[in-house]
Amino acid sequence: MTEQRKIRVLIAKPGLDGHDRGAKIVARSLRDAGMEVIYTGLHQTPEMIVSAAIQEDVDAIGMSIMSGAHNVLMPVVVEGLAEKNAQDIAVFGGGIIPEDDIPDLKEKGIKAVFTPGTPTADIITWIKENISPK
Amino acid sequence: MISLDALLSRDVRAGARLLRWIDDGNAEARGLLKQLYPHTGKGTIIGITGNPGAGKSTLTDQLIHRYRKQGKSVAVVAVDPSSPFSGGALLGDRIRMQEHAVDDDVFIRSFATRGHLGGLTNTTTDVVHALDAMGWQIILIETVGVGQDEVEVQRLAHTTVVTMAPGLGDEIQAIKAGILEIADIFAVNKSDREGADRTVSELQMMLDIGYVSPAEQAHHGGSILLRDQRQERVCPQGWVPHIVKTIATTGDGVDELMTALAEHTQAFQNACQDESFGRARQRQEFLDVFRRALFERGWSYLMHEDHLNQILDQLLDGSADPYTLAEEAVKTLYRL
Numbered sequence: 278m279t280e281q282r283k284i285r286v287l288i289a290k291p292g293l294d295g296h297d298r299g300a301k302i303v304a305r306s307l308r309d310a311g312m313e314v315i316y317t318g319l320h321q322t323p324e325m326i327v328s329a330a331i332q333e334d335v336d337a338i339g340m341s342i343m344s345g346a347h348n349v350l351m352p353v354v355v356e357g358l359a360e361k362n363a364q365d366i367a368v369f370g371g372g373i374i375p376e377d378d379i380p381d382l383k384e385k386g387i388k389a390v391f392t393p394g395t396p397t398a399d400i401i402t403w404i405k406e407n408i409s410p411k
Numbered sequence: 412m413i414s415l416d417a418l419l420s421r422d423v424r425a426g427a428r429l430l431r432w433i434d435d436g437n438a439e440a441r442g443l444l445k446q447l448y449p450h451t452g453k454g455t456i457i458g459i460t461g462n463p464g465a466g467k468s469t470l471t472d473q474l475i476h477r478y479r480k481q482g483k484s485v486a487v488v489a490v491d492p493s494s495p496f497s498g499g500a501l502l503g504d505r506i507r508m509q510e511h512a513v514d515d516d517v518f519i520r521s522f523a524t525r526g527h528l529g530g531l532t533n534t535t536t537d538v539v540h541a542l543d544a545m546g547w548q549i550i551l552i553e554t555v556g557v558g559q560d561e562v563e564v565q566r567l568a569h570t571t572v573v574t575m576a577p578g579l580g581d582e583i584q585a586i587k588a589g590i591l592e593i594a595d596i597f598a599v600n601k602s603d604r605e606g607a608d609r610t611v612s613e614l615q616m617m618l619d620i621g622y623v624s625p626a627e628q629a630h631h632g633g634s635i636l637l638r639d640q641r642q643e644r645v646c647p648q649g650w651v652p653h654i655v656k657t658i659a660t661t662g663d664g665v666d667e668l669m670t671a672l673a674e675h676t677q678a679f680q681n682a683c684q685d686e687s688f689g690r691a692r693q694r695q696e697f698l699d700v701f702r703r704a705l706f707e708r709g710w711s712y713l714m715h716e717d718h719l720n721q722i723l724d725q726l727l728d729g730s731a732d733p734y735t736l737a738e739e740a741v742k743t744l745y746r747l
């Protein structure tokens with residue numbers, strides 16, 4: 278068989294807010310950068326995200342949170358992955374996240390945090406440099 | 412490393428990883444597939460095809476729901492096209508199947524077409540074999556249209572549901588694309604919209620014109636197998652495609668679709684009692700596997716050690732024609 282590996286990323290929109298414009302823009306840019314992006318839509322619980330990530334065997338999960346619930350939701354996903362023995366799946370996030378919260382999130386295993394206004398090219402570069410397909 | 416035991420006990424991580432290996436063309440996948448093969452043959456394989464936006468995912472979601480109510484485990488294989496420009500893909504079929512995201516007896520996996528081996532083949536067949544061996548009872552495959560690389564999937568499915576939406580000219584498309592020949596069941600979806608009854612009657616008319624009934628077949632000394640010409644699908648004799656009106660968003664008509672599916676499954680199982688039917692299915696399946704093995708071998712030869720470039724050089728300087736070069740490559744490859 279000829280090998281053809283691709284980076285697979287799950288883009289998830291947890292929480293109650295209904296703004297997925299940002300998430301969709303990121304999803305499209307990653308596709309245009311040659312990645313396979315699984316988009317799961319709005320209102321995902323951490324449990325749903327973990328389960329989808331495992332079934333899809335993605336390399337990374339990108340979460341977009343606008344509601345201010347990032348301090349709770351993002352670490353819960355990281356823990357959920359660990360519980361399922363899937364800590365090899367990297368978690369990154371974006372949305373309205375105050376700079377002050379970032380160190381704590383990184384401590385809890387979130388690999389990167391992109392604040393509003395980050396060019397999508399930076400996200401792509403970060404993924405390509407830090408994530409390799411399994 | 413993935414253990415066979417983990418796969419056979421339907422371990423989600425192991426299964427998900429095997430599917431990744433299959434999709435990536437990882438050499439270890441082949442070995443596992445060989446070991447898994449003896450465990451295949453228990454699952455019911457259903458193809459759900461139709462034009463973009465016809466409602467395949469929403470309908471799939473409804474089917475998952477009903478099969479789960481029957482206590483059956485369900486795996487979904489959702490295939491969407493890769494972007495021909497970037498090679499990436501945006502896979503969004505899961506959005507319509509949210510409700511089942513945390514049910515341990517539902518497994519949903521999205522794939523991009525990737526244009527495996529130049530689009531000549533795909534890996535969906537292997538994916539379905541793996542899921543079947545792992546013990547998933549119902550395997551639903553969502554694909555778009557009837558591209559060359561999808562025909563194989565439809566041959567593999569026990570039952571193929573063609574989803575159509577009224578008012579899109581889908582009926583005309585259907586004849587052109589050869590969809591009449593592959594459908595065991597037509598779901599005329601979005602039947603809350605105007606024109607659904609017309610779509611049903613047009614389909615009915617086309618079936619009446621184009622469909623050779625088993626009785627007629629027998630009259631002309633046809634074999635006991637009703638085999639259509641264009642897709643070479645082996646179908647149970649006597650089955651006349653059912654047409655069901657559905658509204659996937661509300662669930663209307665989905666019970667009728669379930670009934671049609673159950674009837675077709677029964678017809679398929681009855682046909683399987685017949686040795687020649689089993690042999691014809693086996694023939695079809697083997698030919699697909701064989702064809703892929705040939706392509707893979709040929710492809711890796713061409714891509715290896717500049718073989719393709721040497722051929723291109725000769726073509727460009729006009730020293731040879733493509734027919735001769737292709738023949739020579741095949742001879743070298745198989746040491747004929």
Ligand SMILES: Nc1nc2c(ncn2[C@@H]2O[C@H](COP(=O)(O)OP(=O)(O)OP(=O)(O)O)[C@@H](O)[C@H]2O)c(=O)[nH]1
Nearest residue numbers: 462463464465466467468469600601602658659660
């Ligand atoms: N009015 C109406 N809308 C429907 C029906 N079924 C699906 N839809 C809507 O049609 C749109 C497409 O539905 P999907 O289920 O995503 O269609 P699909 O065939 O899977 O689409 P692709 O995977 O993109 O090819 C969605 O907005 C659905 O809500 C229906 O029976 N009636």
Ligand SMILES: [Mg+2]
Nearest residue numbers: 467468504553
């Ligand atoms: Mg779909």
